[in-house]
Amino acid sequence: MISYNLSMEFKTIIEPFKIKSVESLPITTEQERRGFLEREHWNVFGLKSQEVTIDLLTDSGTGSMSSEQWAAIMRGDESYAGSHSWQRFNEVLSDLTGYKHIIPTHQGRASEKILATISVKEGDIIPSNSHFDTTRANFEFAQSNPIDLLCEEGLDLLSPAPFKGNVDLEKLEELLKGPESNKIPFVLMTITNNTGGGQPVSMDNLKKVKELCTKYNKMFLLDACRFAENAWFVSQREEEYKDVEIREIAKEAFRLADGCTISLKKDGFGNIGGVLALNDDAMAEAARNLLILTEGFPTYGGLAGRDLDALAQGLKEITDKNYLEYRARSISYLAEKALSYDIPVVQPAGGHALYIDAKTFLPNIPPHEYPGHSVACEIYLIGGVRAVELGTLAFGVANENGEPDTPATHELVRLAAPRRTYTQSHFDYVAEVLEKLAEKKDKLKGYKILEQPKLLRHFTAKLKPLK
Numbered sequence: 527m528i529s530y531n532l533s534m535e536f537k538t539i540i541e542p543f544k545i546k547s548v549e550s551l552p553i554t555t556e557q558e559r560r561g562f563l564e565r566e567h568w569n570v571f572g573l574k575s576q577e578v579t580i581d582l583l584t585d586s587g588t589g590s591m592s593s594e595q596w597a598a599i600m601r602g603d604e605s606y607a608g609s610h611s612w613q614r615f616n617e618v619l620s621d622l623t624g625y626k627h628i629i630p631t632h633q634g635r636a637s638e639k640i641l642a643t644i645s646v647k648e649g650d651i652i653p654s655n656s657h658f659d660t661t662r663a664n665f666e667f668a669q670s671n672p673i674d675l676l677c678e679e680g681l682d683l684l685s686p687a688p689f690k691g692n693v694d695l696e697k698l699e700e701l702l703k704g705p706e707s708n709k710i711p712f713v714l715m716t717i718t719n720n721t722g723g724g725q726p727v728s729m730d731n732l733k734k735v736k737e738l739c740t741k742y743n744k745m746f747l748l749d750a751c752r753f754a755e756n757a758w759f760v761s762q763r764e765e766e767y768k769d770v771e772i773r774e775i776a777k778e779a780f781r782l783a784d785g786c787t788i789s790l791k792k793d794g795f796g797n798i799g800g801v802l803a804l805n806d807d808a809m810a811e812a813a814r815n816l817l818i819l820t821e822g823f824p825t826y827g828g829l830a831g832r833d834l835d836a837l838a839q840g841l842k843e844i845t846d847k848n849y850l851e852y853r854a855r856s857i858s859y860l861a862e863k864a865l866s867y868d869i870p871v872v873q874p875a876g877g878h879a880l881y882i883d884a885k886t887f888l889p890n891i892p893p894h895e896y897p898g899h900s901v902a903c904e905i906y907l908i909g910g911v912r913a914v915e916l917g918t919l920a921f922g923v924a925n926e927n928g929e930p931d932t933p934a935t936h937e938l939v940r941l942a943a944p945r946r947t948y949t950q951s952h953f954d955y956v957a958e959v960l961e962k963l964a965e966k967k968d969k970l971k972g973y974k975i976l977e978q979p980k981l982l983r984h985f986t987a988k989l990k991p992l993k
């Protein structure tokens with residue numbers, strides 16, 4: 527394969543692929559969009575996909591497969607046990623991660639649920655840079671206490687630093703040597719740090735976490751959903767790794783830990799799939815026993831043979847540096863555009879999404895009137911672009927007696943890019959939508975919740991705009 531760094535010779539970073547199969551995008555009028563949102567009580571989760579022009583709701587399972595992956599689908603072997611597809615999946619993941627036991631699951635949270643069930647007891651403490659929300663929910667469901675120990679730079683959204691996903695090593699050591707050390711079954715590092723804006727973790731930080739885990743005799747696990755994007759940032763920002771192949775960086779990261787959970791809907795280039803990988807024999811046996819109960823036989827784990835094959839191929843493609851460069855550039859391009867319109871965004875741009883800081887952008891809308899939601903609705907009305915609020919609507923707590931909600935720490939709006947799905951002109955279009963958003967900034971209004979469920983309210987809450 528010819529591989530060279532396009533950006534060294536040309537200013538234009540191209541999509542390093544051509545299009546073989548297309549899907550029409552719906553083009554709607556503002557009046558139609560207003561009607562759709564009203565019908566759904568101003569909740570973008572209610573919209574039908576054919577009402578959305580550019581869907582940036584999530585990068586999970588929404589990417590495009592390559593022609594090689596579609597070819598792999600045809601190779602899918604649907605044998606219940608020991609299928610050839612499983613062997614290919616196992617081989618790619620064994621080589622990539624180096625872990626002894628590769629356990630397929632239908633998606634990331636299934637791996638988390640199994641991990642939490644077999645290794646976490648009531649009252650346990652699980653330290654992390656930041657737990658992703660399903661990971662946190664699974665540990666909490668197991669009556670344990672997941673805690674986030676993000677580094678100082680990571681807490682400041684707007685100021686750039688190269689590795690804002692790093693864990694605070696001092697705080698981690700304090701916990702590991704403290705009186706509750708015996709309650710810690712393992713340390714879990716999320717790469718990249720989704721909750722913190724898709725920010726990378728340095729290899730230096732991972733190595734030091736490993737040292738601490740060795741010193742205090744703890745297992746070290748990764749939530750490695752975006753292992754390739756993390757390796758890309760390491761190659762760009764960590765001097766020692768600037769000439770190292772992306773795949774080698776990823777391999778080294780996996781080998782620092784004792785196992786991982788991965789949602790293959792992200793850097794697996796898959797529409798569905800996950801894995802739980804472990805070195806420990808006894809844990810793996812317990813995991814497989816539970817897998818049979820909830821997911822399926824250990825050589826397919828809730829996936830069709832064709833899925834395993836598509837993932838095996840996707841996992842080979844994801845570490846292509848031309849692809850990763852195009853991907854990172856799409857996001858940083860949007861961030862530069864947003865900043866040029868005075869829209870505050872998390873900096874530097876993360877690996878998979880642009881995050882608008884709605885608290886800073888709309889200081890006149892208080893958290894209990896959901897400034898992030900106001901932005902998300904407005905960008906849909908302006909251009910049919912769907913994003914998600916990650917602020918007080920998603921993470922705040924509703925109070926009794928009509929008291930305002932307890933606000934979330936941040937009021938973010940995430941525009942996540944599906945992999946290999948949109949082109950430069952799509953990103954230019956989104957930039958234009960953001961430009962119009964900035965022009966309308968002073969006209970934006972807050973929202974009021976009319977109805978909400980007790981849990982995960984942002985998915986189904988009914989709202990209305992305030993006058």
Ligand SMILES: *Cc1c(COP(=O)(O)O)cnc(C)c1O
Pocket residue numbers: 586633634635636658660661716720749751788789790791792799800
């Ligand atoms: C998506 C994600 C998960 C959960 O994976 P699913 O496939 O959605 O169940 C866990 N951790 C991180 C960091 C994620 O991004």
